[in-house]
Amino acid sequence: MPKMELYQVPAGSLDAWIAEHLQPSEEFQLQVKDTVRRICDFLKETCFDDIKVFKTVKGGSAGKGTALKNNSDADLVLFLSCFSSYRDQMENRAAVLDTVKQKLNRCRQTIDFSVDVEVSQPKEKGTCPRSLSITIQSKKRWESIEVDVLPAYDALGQVTPGSKPSPQVYEDLIQAGAGPGEFCTSFTELQRDFVKRRPAKLKNLLRLVKHWYKETTSGLPPKYALELLTIYAWETGTKGTENFSTSEGFRTVMELLCQYQELCVYWTEFYDFQSSVIGTHVKRLLREPCPVILDPADPTGILGQGKSWDLLAREAAVCRDQLCCRNGLAPIRCWDVQVPTPRRAPSHPHL
Structure with a gap:
């Protein structure tokens, strides 16, 4: 679907356009849910001989409730007994993936889809694959979903909604000295729940922003950075209300993207500055050149550096002049969102 179709949608028609063009069909969502359940059952009950699967967690857009019609993604994270540390995960991940691939190929006939299985290629030479990619293609519709199976170290253990993880979890992560977001899979539950609990209308705004993003030039900042920026705009611009204008929200995100050189966004829901190890690390990241958007679930996850x-700002500037961001000749009103900067960080509840 060309992005120009979005640019020709009147601002007042965005909600109906999202429902018609971006929301996945209920039938396909049920098929995906059933297929992912089958894969989970296989991985937990059949795949491994001497490795225990502590739990499986569905992340990605399917897990968060923000999947797009015709094309979505799910992360299926396996928390395994063979990983007792972050280093274990790094060293043994490739062997685990090889086992999963071999076993899954043998049981494909039990999955009610045409399923393609291939190990994803590492992004950099010399690195091991991080996931096994499974394409689930509907037989009745032009809808598909990419399921990435990711083995992970169970750093969090039992996750209790509404409570902070132990600071020791994040201290160990930081002291492991890995690259930005290297072990973010260990925090999939927190990442998922941070988005999943949001109101349905905000999830539709996230769908709209993601659709716009997908139609822009490749090589851009990660999609997750835009999701977080959209949530930030909604939290601060509407005080978290469920009754808001989609067009105002969309134009606000475009405006923030145009001011990317001033952005510094983070949350203190899962980690804060009380620990000297965590506090020192986060403050160092906040001094990085803007834009800085930190993963709320992983203090090593600085996004989009x-x-x-x-290029994204240039396209956002084009977008805010289109019908979808205008009310006749006048621009749609933006939410009152103060552009967060490191200088203002101490006084802001989310910064």
Whole structure:
């Protein structure tokens, strides 16, 4: 679907357009849910001989409730007994993936889809694959979903909604000295729940932003960074209300993207500055050149550094002049969102 179709949608018709063009069909969502359940059952009950699967967690857009019609993704994270540390995960991940691939190929006939299985290629030479990619294609519709199976170290253990993880979890993560977001899979539950609990209308705004993003130039900042920026705009611009204008929200996100060189966004829901190890690490990241958007579930996850934000800002500037962001000749009103900067960080509840 060309992005120009979105640009020709009147601002007042965005909600109906999202429902018709971006929301996945209920039938396909049920098929995906059933197929992912089958894969989970296989991985927990059949796949491993001497490895225990502590739990499986569905993340990605399917897990968060923000999947797009015709194309969505799910992360199926396996928390395994063979990983007793972050280092174990790094060293043994490739062997685990190889086992999963071999076993899954043998049981494909039990899954009610045409399923393609291939190990994803590492992004950098010399690195091991991080996931097994499974394409689930509907037989009745032009809808498909990418399921990435990711083995992970169970750093969090039992997750209790509404409570902070032990600071020791994050201290160990930081002291492991890995790259940004290297072990983010260990925090999939927190990442998922951070989005999943949001109101349905905000999830539709997230769908709209993701659709716009997918139609822009490749090599841009990660999609997750835009999801977080959209949630930030909604939290601060509407005080978290469920009754808001989709067009106002969309134009606010475009406006923030145009001001990317001033952005510094983070939350203190799962980690804060009380621990000297965590506090020192996070403060160092906040001094990085803007834009800085920190993963609320993973304090090592600084998103979008060195990416082509200027290209995204250029497209956002084009977008805010289109019908979808205008009320006749006048621009749609933006929410009152103060652009967060490191200088204002101490006084802001989310910064």
